[in-house]
Amino acid sequence: MTVRDADPTGLHRVLDDTVVLPQAAARLDTRPELWPDEVRIRVERLNLDAASFRQLERAHTVGGRVDREALRAEVLDIVATRGKMQNPETGSGGMLVGVVEEVGPASPLGLSVGDRVTTLVSLTLTPLVIEDGLAGWDARDEQVPCDGYAILFGRSIAAVIPDDLPAGLSLSVMDVCGAPALTARVVAGYADATVAVIGGGGKSGSLSLAAARQAGARHLVGVVPHEEEASRLRASGLADEVVVADARNPVALREAVEKAGGPADVTVVCVDVPGCEGGAILATADRGTVIFFSMATSFSAAALGAEGLAADVTMLVGNGYVPGHAAYALQLLREYDGVRSLFESRLG
8 A cells, every 4th residue: 555545535535436535435445464554443332323322222112112133233234234334324423432442654644542532524435344243332322342443544543532531421412513513603704693403402402502602692592492491401590591392393393483582693503313304494583594404314305395385585505513622622621510411310
């Protein structure tokens, strides 16, 4: 292997007959030997994308009970077949935590052997090998302890895990760190904005509420699916109003947001179920912005829905990357007790 062979986007790891980027590839080359600009990580834990995990649970539910062994077997099969973790139904993956095992001489990532890191790029484009059969995972949540290795490219992104936070907590935050950074950027462009966060009690939702507050939002509305989650979000103090509504019901969602002080100048969608596009659009004021952070979002439903409603809104797809997003999300976790309490409650 030579420097000429390597491509910073990872094209040299694509095994498809046609030229596609690693995320779109059917299979990746997982050999442990490094090209000069690559880094190999000894994997400790995966964090599966929430939409992917929920789909896997639904697919393996029989008689109202989830077959956890079958779920674990499917994850192993996906990784073995594709050389990466990319759910064929949702197209999404997740991210990982591990320790740097080897660094290529031309790597631009600034990592050193022994660094404990979390990747900030998706498992859908990361060459991955699982070597322990996921023996330590009970398949009951998205965090997957495992042993194996993964490969980072020249244009991959990783962050060293801070010493002052538990690894599981850092992983949970960095898994969604693009959401608060983009939310803050958008909200800062409005004067005295009303912001509605659909899924405000979740990981990306709670961080987005804190980010909107820090960016100068005047009024924050958190939308959650049931009263138990509403109680937790109210206790966190992150939202001015907390409402319970089914985000898949466009009329109910619009009415709930309006009664809570809307329509919103900025609506942030942080739920991992399909069918929320219409309600988010209806809940947003003319010339407002809708940010979709869910992997369950349908581009066609959003675009055609806005057109059919004659809604003059800007719609953004959160791509998970904003410069400085990891440090910013961790800052919010440290500064807002309500964010940390919600994260820790989810980690059990």
